Amino acid sequence: MKTFRTDFLVAALVIVCSVVMLVALTIAISGTHLTAPKATLTIDLPSAVGLDKQAEVRYAGANVGRIRAVRPLTDEEREKVSPDCAIRVVADIHRHLPQLRIGTTASITADTVLGEKYLNLEPGPVTNPGLAPGTILYAKRSASLDEVMTAGKTLLDKANDLIAQNREAIDKVIKDLRVVLDNFKVISTYGKTFMATVARKPHRLIFGGPVPRLPSEEKILSSDKPVPAPVPND
Numbered sequence: 743m744k745t746f747r748t749d750f751l752v753a754a755l756v757i758v759c760s761v762v763m764l765v766a767l768t769i770a771i772s773g774t775h776l777t778a779p780k781a782t783l784t785i786d787l788p789s790a791v792g793l794d795k796q797a798e799v800r801y802a803g804a805n806v807g808r809i810r811a812v813r814p815l816t817d818e819e820r821e822k823v824s825p826d827c828a829i830r831v832v833a834d835i836h837r838h839l840p841q842l843r844i845g846t847t848a849s850i851t852a853d854t855v856l857g858e859k860y861l862n863l864e865p866g867p868v869t870n871p872g873l874a875p876g877t878i879l880y881a882k883r884s885a886s887l888d889e890v891m892t893a894g895k896t897l898l899d900k901a902n903d904l905i906a907q908n909r910e911a912i913d914k915v916i917k918d919l920r921v922v923l924d925n926f927k928v929i930s931t932y933g934k935t936f937m938a939t940v941a942r943k944p945h946r947l948i949f950g951g952p953v954p955r956l957p958s959e960e961k962i963l964s965s966d967k968p969v970p971a972p973v974p975n976d
Contacts, residue, residue, distance in 0.1 A: 781835040783807075785848045785861065786815065786827035787881040792859035793850050799833045801863045807835040809861060823878065831881075833861065844870040848881040924963055931962050934971035 783799075790812055799807040811832040815824060824830075845866025852859050863879070873879075905912065935956060955972065962970055 780838065782810075783833045783835060783863075783879060784876075785831045785833060785879045785881055786824040787829045787831060787848070787850070788827050790829040790831065790850070792852075793831070793861060794859070797858065798860035799835065799863065800860055801839055802865055803862065804837075806837040806839055806863075807833055810834045824880070827880065831861065840865070841872045842877075842879075843867065843872050846873065846879060848879050850881065927969070928959050928962050931969050931971045932956060934969050938971065 787793075793809070793812065795809055795812055797809045798805050799809060809831055813830055815828055815830050819830070820827065842863075843866040847864050847866075849862050849864065850859050851862050861881070957965075957970065957972060
């Protein structure tokens with residue numbers, strides 16, 4: 743009987759510990775706070791793409807709370823309060839915040855491209871007066887990844903169209919540039935040969951002497967060396 747009671751107590755203790763761990767894990771994952779929020783903020787946004795309920799709220803990058811609710815604005819609210827916005831977010835602040843001042847804005851952002859979105863509060867200038875309690879904050883519109891990719895594709899398509907429309911002019915410029923580079927290779931080869939000859943025997947400038955035979959332009963251009971200058975004769 744005593745052994746049965748001991749086994750029962752152990753089993754009960756294991757079950758209680760498992761329940762406690764499950765509750766703690768659920769609270770940690772959901773971001774639920776057991777204490778009442780220190781403040782509540784209302785933020786109106788043009789769009790809440792990528793922003794989920796219980797997403798983090800940060801102040802200048804520091805985690806200060808979580809989003810409690812996300813709902814669309816009514817037509818009346820849009821007309822009278824936030825004509826440029828369509829979504830209202832209510833955020834619970836669980837940490838002490840400095841006084842929010844006029845010019846404080848919000849934006850939806852993420853630490854990485856694939857990271858979770860969060861609402862970041864950007865404080866206004868410290869010289870501005872403080873916001874009255876209950877003031878609605880406004881969020882800046884941020885481009886989504888789809889919008890950025892669409893804009894990039896549009897820009898690439900326009901660049902391709904521009905290249906196609908000016909193909910002849912571009913080909914002519916490339917040909918002219920090739921001629922200039924070929925001439926520069928020939929000139930630099932002859933110049934290098936001349937400078938090497940003078941450096942080895944400076945008196946040849948006055949008294950003359952044997953000089954290296956310069957390669958032809960065709961040989962210079964067909965060489966795989968950048969500057970195929972011949973070695974001066976001593």
